[in-house]
Amino acid sequence: MYTLSLINNYIKSGVRALTRHKMFLALNFISLSIGMAATILVGAYALHEISYDRDQPNAERTYRIIDHDVKSGRSYSLSSPRAFQQYNKISGVEDHMGLFKADWLIERNIEIDGTDFKLGDVYAGTENMLDFINIDVIQGDLAPALSQPDKIALSRAEAIRFFGSVDVVDQKLLGRKKTWTVAAVYENLPTNSHVHMKAIISGKPFLPYMGKLAYAYLRLSENVDVESVSKSVTQIMADIWQSSMDVSGTVYKLQPLLDIHLDPNLKEEMKIGGAHLVVNLAIVLSLLLVFIASFSSINMSVARAGERATEVGIRKTLGATKSQLISQFLFESVLLYIVSGIIACVIAFFFLADFNLLVGRQLVLEYWSWVGVAIILFVVLLGLVSGLYPAVFISSFKTKRVLSGDLSRGKTSIILRKVVLVLQSSISIGFVVASLSFYQQLNFLQDLSTNYERVNRLQISSILTGKVFYHEHFDETLDQVALEKLQREQSRSLTRAVENLDGVVSSTATDFDFTRSLNAGVRNVTIQGVETFAQSFGYGGVGYDAAKVLGLKLVAGRDFNQQSDWHNREKKTVSIFIPESMVLLAGFDNADDAIGKTAHFAAGPFKKINAIIVGVFKDIKLSSVKDVSYPMIFGCGLSWTQSSSMVFEVEQDTANVRDQIKTLMQDKLQMYPLEVESLESNYELIYQDDSNLSKLILTFSALIVCLTTIGLFGLCAFTAVRRSKEIAIRKVLGASKLSLVVLLAKEQIFINIIGMLLISPAAYLLINRWLSGFNDRIEQSIVIYLLAGVIITCITAATIAVIVNRVMKLKPSRVLRDS
């Protein structure tokens, strides 16, 4: 009862003390609620990111096999059909499951009741899929879909897209050659899973293909040494492939299921995953925001402590104990934080859509759940922590001194205030530097010459290699030589047909993707008179006119032509381009000397190829400049990968040109449907993650600078009020506005300089670490640091000028009389 009355009294005096200074209140609300809103959004994001795949059965004992190339540091999902039969024999492996993307192996165009549809994200799996992936079947039974070749299971979204209902078991999807029968409908898979399947079919018919695009999952028994299992897997693969490929630089690793989402993405992920760096950075940034907002709030509270000091003196005189006073001020702080927290929830709600766009997720904020309770606890805790210092500080005023009007502040509080200001200024300057550097580096990357052409280049990928190159068949009964001749003819006719299209200049085939990386390499390379190269080279299979279509810069020799260059299986010959960097390695004086020479190498299933050098090109940069790039050889008409692309040089990238290409290629290759992409936009996609990261940092830096400025504004406003008498006297004595700004800003500018000196080494090291991830990078320059300091100092000076302007408007006579 008594306590209630006292709390009531605290509320009243707290609310009134806060509302008396509307500006103080507004500044506090703005900075605290922005800081907290950022934390709420980032918190939701972080929770979402770490929740991936936690709901899968026995998630903590499930692993995915990945193939790790020691030299390049890159990982792939690579398996072998023959390995699947052996996984269960490894001791410690309870079970294994195979899953792979079937889009490129099945006919995706289907017809339902006379309407055309296209299947997408179709995955084929082994029968035990449900033991590894949680799938909530709402209609029918998944087992037939996983065991019978003509059955299919659809997700809820796909069932509704095709039929408008989920009650569709036994309905038919009609393709040209094949009819699918729906066996089951399952609930859309949760977004917080690395698995993304819109339709599921049986993996049985595709077992021989379970190579490159296959994911192999293992379930281990409890307390099994993961390392020894991965060694066994590496051994199995080595045994299988020792005859056909170089396995020395390859190890197999078991990637924990729970790490898949945040680990570096493989090229073949079902969907783009997250990154530890982004999550950690976002958490650090949002906490910094809250700290900065809280520091500002603490500083403002301490700065205006004088106003509350009289009240403290009176309350003490009237019998309040120190602990009662501390709890009163803590209570006020918590009140301030709770109201800010409520505003923060509203802000977070309204900015959720933008934030989702920034992080590429579909987050929802469920305030009416434990999330709400967590937010309340967080806000109250923050209120208590940041209220503690001002509360103790204000309550410790000596009653006698306060009541006789002596409000000089202790040394500790002044030192603390300065430390906080230096800290804030360091953080601000640090983030301005970081933002500028990120921006610079990304611009640099975008402008970097990759030595191949992306403008007006279109591409169709995921073509079965056998359709555009000769492809080695393991079936010994076929006449390989006849097949190859047929293929060469087909390629010529395809080239002619494409060039007849309006707006298309030329075309070529490639067995790799420019924006990703090479699929193959060659080894045991010798060039006339030169010993075997120690290093292996990357290899890319291309078609006719490759230099022209791909925009390679030939420094010597000529382009591949239709007369003599295509791979000849009988004679084991092929024409090749070598990179400029190889010329010196091979001991030639200049590029022209290399032309016409013969090189030998082993490549994929071919033990020895006789390659004639017809061109030397400027080394190109594939994939992201973050990746290590190796010198690569291009060979005409020779490929042993599974999936290839066609690249088209067009006069202009228009919808009409794309349509023509698509129609012609679907018809010629008998593959449906094909998609036409632009090399330029694919290239931009490589830097999507970096660009999102830089957007994130830019947004948070802007907020950090903004909150620091708000805090500074509040602090200076109170300093100005405290020194209003001094300012008035100076004004009476003839001080100009500028001299007053300098008077008030002097200290802060000094603080900024110290802040800059303090943060620079740390910022330099951190930014250098980030930059070292790129092979091509900018040099950090002192100009950026000075610029950041100048920006922050200008903002500081402008803030103080606004306040001086306000104070100058007051009549000195009034100020002096009032005091």
Place this chain on the structure above:
Amino acid sequence: MITLSNLSCVFQTEQVETTAIDSLNLKINKGEFVGIMGPSGSGKSTLLTVLGMLDSPQSGAYFFEDQDIANYSEQQLGELRKQSIGFVFQSFNLVDSLTVYENVELPLLYLKVSKSERAERVNTILERFGLQHRANHAPQQLSGGQQQRVAVARAIIIQPKLLLADEPTGNLDSKSGKDVMDMLTQLNKEGTTVIMVTHSETQIQYCDRVVRLFDGKLVSDDAVVDVKPVKTAEA
């Protein structure tokens, strides 16, 4: 009621040590109205804060109702203070963020008085001081005289045994000042011991006894013998 024996108070500031009260011996009886006079810096305000238990002496003894409180903890002093002592200041010292009613009610909250009793006591005292129509005003909306009346009301609502006043009329015009002095006299008559610091010889006339300090030392301690026209007229 109060006995100070050999009491000293020293302040340490930066490098200077100031002796505010120097070996003071003083006895004040229950029901007295004592005035304390002296030039600036003579230690009278310090004496008042020591008497009010807001400051502790460095040496000597302070007997309050026969108890030596010189070594009391801050907690104990606070407990004793909120039950026994009322303060009135020259600068009123009302809590700006509370209304007149809430200011007067405040000491009762710290004394854990029930809500109904608080209401009754606050209303009675506001009525007695002619302030009931100002109950919901903020202190800044009142004149100086009215603010000091609120401060006096707040000081005596706990029915203190001792009322300490530090130049209570220093910031007031003469009419308001007289009103406040009349109120203090009335309280003294009702049995409250009053100790008042003042610069004004006129106001000493309200007192029974005047203590004069210089450099922290007691210079004189005399009964006020003059005929007190004001006081008799009042009586």
